[in-house]
Structures are given as structure tokens and as C-alpha cells.
Amino acid sequence: MGLTGLEIYKHLPKTNCKDCGAPTCLAFAMSLASGKASLDACPHVTEEGKAALESASAPPIKLVKIGTGDYELELGDETELFRHDKRFFHPTGVAVLISDNEDVAAKAAAFEELEFDRVGLHYITDVVAVKCDSGDGAKYKSAVETVAGKTEKAMILICEDPALLEGAVEVVAARKPLLYAATADNYEKMVELAKAKNCPLAVRGKDLEETADLVEKITALDYKELVLDSGARDTSKVLADLTQIRRSAIRKRFRPFGYPTIAFTSKEDPLEEVIQAGVYLSKYASIVVLKASAKEHLLPLLTWRQNLYTDPQKPIAVEPALYEVGEVDENSPVYCTTNFSLTYFIVEGEVENSRIPSYILSVDTGGISVLTAYADNKFNGEIIAKAMKEAGLDEKVNHKKIVIPGHVAVLQGTLEEESGWEVLVGPREAAGIPKFAKETFG
Amino acid sequence: MAVEIQKEKYRSKVGEVVLGATKEQGGSRSHTITVGGETTLPFLHFEGEMPNRPVVALEIVDMVPEWHPCFGQYYDDVFADTAAWAKKCVDEYGADLVQLRLQSADPDLKDSSPEDCAATVKKVLEAVGVPLIVIGCGKGEKDNLVYPVVAEAAAGENLLLGVAEVENYKAITSACMANQHNIIAQSPIDINICKQLNILIAEMSTAMINRIIIDPTIAALGYGIEYTYSIMERARIGALQGDKMLAMPMIGNIGFEAWRTKEANSSTEDAPNWGEQETRAILWEATTAMAYLQSGMDILVMRHPRAAALVKQNIDELMQDNSY
Numbered sequence: 001m002g003l004t005g006l007e008i009y010k011h012l013p014k015t016n017c018k019d020c021g022a023p024t025c026l027a028f029a030m031s032l033a034s035g036k037a038s039l040d041a042c043p044h045v046t047e048e049g050k051a052a053l054e055s056a057s058a059p060p061i062k063l064v065k066i067g068t069g070d071y072e073l074e075l076g077d078e079t080e081l082f083r084h085d086k087r088f089f090h091p092t093g094v095a096v097l098i099s100d101n102e103d104v105a106a107k108a109a110a111f112e113e114l115e116f117d118r119v120g121l122h123y124i125t126d127v128v129a130v131k132c133d134s135g136d137g138a139k140y141k142s143a144v145e146t147v148a149g150k151t152e153k154a155m156i157l158i159c160e161d162p163a164l165l166e167g168a169v170e171v172v173a174a175r176k177p178l179l180y181a182a183t184a185d186n187y188e189k190m191v192e193l194a195k196a197k198n199c200p201l202a203v204r205g206k207d208l209e210e211t212a213d214l215v216e217k218i219t220a221l222d223y224k225e226l227v228l229d230s231g232a233r234d235t236s237k238v239l240a241d242l243t244q245i246r247r248s249a250i251r252k253r254f255r256p257f258g259y260p261t262i263a264f265t266s267k268e269d270p271l272e273e274v275i276q277a278g279v280y281l282s283k284y285a286s287i288v289v290l291k292a293s294a295k296e297h298l299l300p301l302l303t304w305r306q307n308l309y310t311d312p313q314k315p316i317a318v319e320p321a322l323y324e325v326g327e328v329d330e331n332s333p334v335y336c337t338t339n340f341s342l343t344y345f346i347v348e349g350e351v352e353n354s355r356i357p358s359y360i361l362s363v364d365t366g367g368i369s370v371l372t373a374y375a376d377n378k379f380n381g382e383i384i385a386k387a388m389k390e391a392g393l394d395e396k397v398n399h400k401k402i403v404i405p406g407h408v409a410v411l412q413g414t415l416e417e418e419s420g421w422e423v424l425v426g427p428r429e430a431a432g433i434p435k436f437a438k439e440t441f442g
Numbered sequence: 443m444a445v446e447i448q449k450e451k452y453r454s455k456v457g458e459v460v461l462g463a464t465k466e467q468g469g470s471r472s473h474t475i476t477v478g479g480e481t482t483l484p485f486l487h488f489e490g491e492m493p494n495r496p497v498v499a500l501e502i503v504d505m506v507p508e509w510h511p512c513f514g515q516y517y518d519d520v521f522a523d524t525a526a527w528a529k530k531c532v533d534e535y536g537a538d539l540v541q542l543r544l545q546s547a548d549p550d551l552k553d554s555s556p557e558d559c560a561a562t563v564k565k566v567l568e569a570v571g572v573p574l575i576v577i578g579c580g581k582g583e584k585d586n587l588v589y590p591v592v593a594e595a596a597a598g599e600n601l602l603l604g605v606a607e608v609e610n611y612k613a614i615t616s617a618c619m620a621n622q623h624n625i626i627a628q629s630p631i632d633i634n635i636c637k638q639l640n641i642l643i644a645e646m647s648t649a650m651i652n653r654i655i656i657d658p659t660i661a662a663l664g665y666g667i668e669y670t671y672s673i674m675e676r677a678r679i680g681a682l683q684g685d686k687m688l689a690m691p692m693i694g695n696i697g698f699e700a701w702r703t704k705e706a707n708s709s710t711e712d713a714p715n716w717g718e719q720e721t722r723a724i725l726w727e728a729t730t731a732m733a734y735l736q737s738g739m740d741i742l743v744m745r746h747p748r749a750a751a752l753v754k755q756n757i758d759e760l761m762q763d764n765s766y
């Protein structure tokens with residue numbers, strides 16, 4: 001249960017020394033209460049005070065990290081049920097499963113290829129899960145070794161026999177893999193191992209109650225680097241359990257559920273897996289594990305993750321400016337578009353594909369798309385003509401021709417009047433630019 | 443240890459809308475489809491009711507469409523025969539219902555007459571027993587001539603007719619009122635405009651309130667879906683909290699949006715790092731649909747048979763009881 005600002009204030013030094021960055025202890029207490037600050041910021045609080053405040057200052061969902069270096073993955077520490085209330089912070093880790101019974105080297109190599117460039121962003125598949133299906137400790141260890149040699153991304157070691165797991169953990173402990181999983185049968189040994197190796201630990205009950213039970217037992221052993229699995233595998237049940245865990249943690253500060261979560265697909269067909277994984281990604285899983293490993297399977301899922309985790313408060317915009325694609329000169333074509341980053345990067349990619357060095361005039365629309373800006377009167381003949389002037393286009397090229405997006409063909413006339421340039425109507429979708437460019441400028 | 447199950451208590455619910463009419467009801471459909479009725483957010487059966495499963499419509503067009511060549515293997519034999527196309531969608535690809543776009547009415551294309559459009563609608567109604575969604579060509583002036591004729595020709599069939607917009611809703615609303623059809627009310631990802639349009643329609647006839655399906659306007663995966671997803675989520679929460687002018691089922695043209703994207707259309711050769719084209723495209727469409735199911739969509743209008751099948755299966759699974 002969260003404490004109020006006043007309750008927190010009682011445990012602070014009350015000196016108003018400002019070392020925490022807040023003007024007064026009370027102000028700091030208020031920030032703590034609303035989850036906007038962390039108790040670490042006050043260097044003067046007593047051990048006693050700290051203990052009393054621990055639960056209040058802890059975020060509703062603990063931040064747990066797996067992996068190291070560039071590929072360290074932060075999980076949990078979410079504060080919302082709906083992205084429109086604020087935003088989601090730590091994108092779901094997407095994990096590909098490799099069984100020690102399959103061609104481990106081949107699948108690990110395929111996993112490493114699962115990175116994509118799209119609209120100016122780089123998407124990565126960030127976790128690899130290695131599962132012990134063989135029941136053979138040596139085979140499992142060598143599988144883990146092989147995978148570790150192929151990728152530096154975060155790992156999950158899936159093996160419920162602590163004796164078998166131990167050998168494999170030896171190999172990669174320094175990379176902080178997530179150990180999967182502590183269950184009612186093995187948790188004491190698993191906790192021992194996780195503690196000894198300083199690795200985060202997944203906890204799986206057979207349902208929500210058993211999971212909560214196990215978490216209590218494990219935290220009583222003083223281990224808190226945990227990731228939860230309620231044990232459900234049917235799509236509908238997983239959705240319900242993930243929703244319960246998230247709600248209990250955020251709304252009720254129910255401590256046993258205040259950890260990140262992991263969900264596994266149950267499907268065999270890779271397309272079905274992607275859809276199932278998509279449901280879990282949408283509704284609260286901190287990690288989803290699937291077997292599918294082809295590019296066409298992962299790209300849609302990673303795109304959805306990127307979309308879901310964008311900040312709804314701010315449209316992602318590029319600087320409105322005249323951009324150069326390739327080695328431009330005074331004969332280079334000129335395209336115009338908006339400064340919504342999605343729109344801009346789609347157009348930039350296609351202009352690049354046209355292989356004709358070109359200018360792109362990114363007009364300030366306040367970071368919104370072509371038709372949205374058109375409908376809102378932020379992308380019209382006058383505004384584009386003004387942007388052309390400001391960019392000094394007259395001096396840059398000698399042809400006086402500009403291409404506008406096909407969706408706003410209606411702007412042709414006014415833009416011609418306003419700018420005195422010839423206005424060419426491009427294709428509706430940017431994908432048509434290479435063909436258009438070849439026909440028009442090739 | 444005892445875990446206290448967190449259940450939200452909502453004040454209100456989404457209204458139910460019946461699509462289609464059987465012979466006894468004055469139409470010719472083999473069955474009707476009811477959508478809406480939710481008393482909770484999607485698929486949270488543990489706290490409320492979702493009495494009607496979301497449904498998947500396949501889209502057809504009354505002229506040969508310029509779709510990606512990979513559709514050829516599914517539809518080449520029926521592209522030119524709208525009625526046969528509809529039948530194939532239902533019989534072979536398991537569509538819950540069919541959405542017919544009267545594209546040929548477009549004055550810049552074939553400029554088909556309202557009577558021709560009505561004849562096509564009749565043919566499709568004869569070919570299939572499922573309820574029918576009919577939408578115009580998108581050019582308001584022409585559509586306004588088409589709606590009354592189509593609505594009258596299909597009187598009694600309880601169509602879902604679209605689309606009404608704030609700037610252009612009177613002709614279609616009148617056509618629906620006079621012939622007892624349902625209406626698609628489309629607003630540009632804006633909750634206030636959505637409510638305003640519903641109010642405008644209701645002002646013409648209160649009976650129409652129970653016949654509105656909201657089209658909140660959607661975008662494809664990777665092309666602004668996060669905006670439309672969140673608007674829908676907010677609209678649905680508003681409905682459950684008692685806002686009557688948001689309490690209608692929702693529809694989205696998923697196939698149309700997904701198949702405009704580069705990710706769906708780029709060939710395997712042109713985009714080798716994105717994987718195989720058709721599977722990628724199927725998943726682009728199905729993932730878009732998956733997301734909208736999670737934000738409350740009731741009628742998903744899709745294009746690729748495999749994407750539709752994936753989504754139907756996802757719906758089946760999500761409809762399993764998950765109460766504690």
C-alpha cells in the first residue's frame with residue numbers, strides 16, 4: 001500500500017537541506033508518494049527511516065535487468081495500465097527459443113540476423129532463450145556455450161533441474177542470464193544458484209495463488225531479482241493473469257506481484273505464435289518467448305512493440321529543414337513532405353531507393369502526417385511556399401520543380417501560384433517514388 | 443496465499459447491434475449477427491460479459507481491384523464476378539460476413555449508376571446467406587445518389603451501410619432510416635467528432651442510436667496504429683463508464699490499410715532483410731487486427747484469407763472463459 005506524502009515526511013530528516021534536489025523535505029515526500037522520485041536521492045535518511053519507507057518508495061513494479069553491456073534489457077518499472085494515461089516505459093523483451101535438441105548453431109545464427117531497419121529506427125530481437133529438452137547436462141551446457149558464442153544479446157536459461165542448470169550457468173553467469181524457473185519443487189536450490197551467480201530468477205507457480213506464494217517464500221530468502229510466470233499457457237488465461245498481475249501491482253501495490261512478467265507462446269505454427277505473442281505484448285508481458293525465428297515473423301511483432309511503446313504525449317518529429325539525400329547538385333529533384341518523423345523517414349528511404357541524389361524539404365507541420373496536416377491546414381500552398389523560400393531553394397537548384405505527395409494533389413494550383421514553381425504531383429504512397437523518379441528524372 | 447482478484451466495476455455497457463435479417467424478420471439472410479454488448483474491456487471474462495464474439499468480414503469490390511498479385515491464387519477466378527467472389531469468401535474462407543465496396547460508382551472510374559450498384563448488391567445478397575456490409579466509393583456527392591437506391595433495393599435486409607461523416611451524413615442516414623438499415627459513422631480519430639456525429643444522426647432519428655457502428659478510422663501497423671489504438675481504448679472505456687454517445691460497437695478497415703503499406707507489398711527480392719513477402723504481409727494484416735481486437739474492435743474487415751483465419755482463431759481462443 002502506498003503511503004501518503006505526510007506519512008513519508010515523518011521518516012525524513014526534516015532539515016530541508018535540498019541535497020535531494022527538492023526545495024524541502026515535504027516536497028520530496030510528495031514526489032515520493034506520487035512515485036516521481038526515489039528515496040536514494042536523499043543521502044541523509046536513517047536506516048530506520050529507510051526500512052520504514054522502502055515499500056512506499058519502491059516503484060509498483062520492480063525494475064529487473066537481464067543481460068549486460070549494450071544489450072542489457074530493463075524490464076518492469078511500469079506505472080500505467082493504458083498507454084494513453086501516460087506511456088509505457090520498458091519495451092517487452094522479445095525472445096526466441098532454442099532447444100538443445102535442435103541445430104543450436106544454425107538457430108542461433110538465424111537469431112542474430114533478426115534485426116531490422118525501418119523508418120529511421122533499428123529494431124532488434126533482444127533475447128535468446130536456451131532450453132534444456134535433452135535432459136543431458138553436458139549437451140545443454142554445450143548448447144548454451146554455442147549460443148553465447150554467436151550472440152551478445154541477453155539470455156534466458158530454461159532448465160528446471162538446478163543440478164543440470166548449474167553447469168550451464170557457469171559458462172554465462174557474467175552475462176546475467178535470466179534463470180528459468182523456480183517452482184514449488186525446486187525453489188530453494190534455484191534461489192541458492194541465482195544468488196550465488198547474481199542472476200535474475202523467473203518464478204513459476206501453477207496459478208496466480210501459487211505464484212504469489214512462491215514469491216513470498218523467495219523474498220523471505222532475501223532474493224528479489226524476480227520475473228513472474230503465472231503458469232498459464234492458454235491465450236485467454238494468460239491475458240487474464242497478466243492483467244491481474246499488472247493491476248494488483250499498480251492499483252493495490254500488492255508486493256508479490258510487483259515484478260516483471262514472462263509469457264510463452266503455446267502454438268506450433270509460427271504465424272499463430274506471432275499473433276499469440278502479440279496479445280501478450282499488448283497486455284503487459286515484460287518478456288514474450290516464441291519459437292518463430294524467420295524475419296517475416298519477427299518484423300511485424302517488433303514493429304508493434306515499437307508503436308505501442310512510443311510516447312503518446314509527443315509526436316516524433318524531425319527538424320524541419322532542407323535535407324540532402326546523396327551527392328546533390330543544382331539539377332537534383334526536390335521533394336516536399338512533412339516533419340512527422342514516420343512520414344519523413346518513409347520518404348527519405350524511398351528517395352534513397354530511387355538512386356537519384358535529391359533534396360527533401362521537410363515542412364514544419366508540428367510533427368504530423370501529410371493528410372492530418374492537410375486537414376489541419378498546416379500543410380498548404382502558402383506554408384510550403386514559405387518553407388521553400390526559407391530553405392533558399394531558389395539558389396540551390398536551377399530547375400524550379402517540386403514534387404508534392406499524391407494525397408495532397410489538390411495543393412498543386414495554390415502552391416504554383418504561391419511559389420511560382422512548377423509543381424509535380426507524386427504518387428500517393430512513398431513506395432511509388434523510385435518508379436516515379438525514374439520516369440520523371442531518370 | 444490468497445490473491446484478491448481485481449475486478450473493475452463499470453457503470454454501463456456497449457449497445458448491441460443486429461446485422462442482417464432472416465426471412466421471418468423480413469429479409470433473406472440465413473442468420474443474423476449480433477455485435478457489441480460488452481460490459482468490460484476486451485476478453486476480460488473474469489469481470490464482465492462479452493456476449494458476442496468479434497466478427498471477421500472479408501472485403502470484396504464490385505470491379506477487378508488492383509491488389510497485390512499474391513491475391514491471384516485465392517481470387518483470380520472470382521475477381522470479375524462480385525457475387526461469386528462473395529460466395530467464395532463465405533464458403534471457402536469462412537468469412538462471418540462480407541463487405542462490398544461499390545468502387546465502380548466512382549465518377550473517375552466506371553461511374554456506375556445507382557441502379558447498377560443496387561443490382562450488384564442484390565446479386566451478392568442472393569449469393570450468400572450472411573449479413574452484408576455495403577460501403578460507397580468514397581466520393582460523397584456520388585455516394586449520396588447511390589445510398590437511397592441501394593438502401594431501398596435491399597429494404598428489409600438490415601444491411602450495415604457506410605459511411606456517414608460529419609460533413610456528409612444526412613443522405614445516408616435518411617436512406618438507413620427509411621429502409622431500416624444500420625449505419626457506419628466514421629470520424630477521424632477524434633472522440634469528440636465521433637460523439638458529435640452520433641448525436642447528429644440521433645437528432646435525425648433516435649431509433650438510429652441502436653443502429654450505429656462506429657468507425658473510429660484506423661491506421662495500419664507501423665503507420666500510426668498507436669494513435670488509433672489508444673483512441674479506441676479511450677472510446678471503449680468512455681462507453682463502459684456511461685458515455686452513451688460512445689457506446690456503440692466499432693468497425694475497422696484493416697485489410698485496406700494493411701495492404702497499402704510497403705511492408706505488405708515489397709517483394710522478397712526488393713526487401714530481403716524483411717523476409718518472405720506473402721507471409722510478412724499476412725502477418726502485417728493479422729497483427730494489425732490482433733492489436734485492434736485488444737482495443738475493442740467488434741467488426742474487422744480483412745482482405746487476405748489466411749490473415750482472416752489467423753484472426754478468427756485468435757478470437758476463438760480469446761473467447762474462452764478466463765474467470766477465476
Ligand code: B12
Pocket residue numbers: 315316335336337338340342343346347367368369370371372373374375376403404405406407426427428429430431433629630631632635659660661662665666667669670699
Ligand atoms: C494517426 C492519425 C492522426 C494522429 C496524428 C499523428 C501524426 N503525428 O501525424 C492524430 C490522432 C493526432 C490525428 C489528428 C487529426 N486527423 Co488524422 N489521421 C491519422 C491516420 C489514422 C494515420 C496517419 C498516419 O500517420 N499515416 C502514416 C503516414 C506515414 O502517412 P503520410 O504522412 O500520409 O505519408 C504517406 C504518403 O502521404 C506518402 N508521402 C508522404 N510524403 C510524401 C512526399 C512525396 C513527395 C510523395 C510522393 C509521397 C509522400 O508516403 C507515406 C507512406 O506511403 C489517418 C488515416 C489513415 N489511416 O491514414 C488520419 C487522417 C489523416 N486524419 C484526418 C483528420 C481529419 C484529422 C484531424 C483534422 C481530425 C480533427 N481532430 O479534426 C486531426 C488533426 C488535428 C491535429 N492538429 O492533430 C483525416 C484527413 C482527411 C483528409 N483527407 O483531409 C484522415 C485521412 C482520417 C480520415 N479518413 O478522415 N490524426
Ligand code: SF4
Pocket residue numbers: 012013014015016017018019020021022023024025028041042043044045
Ligand atoms: S536531501 Fe533529505 S534531508 Fe535534505 S531536503 Fe531532501 S529529503 Fe530533506
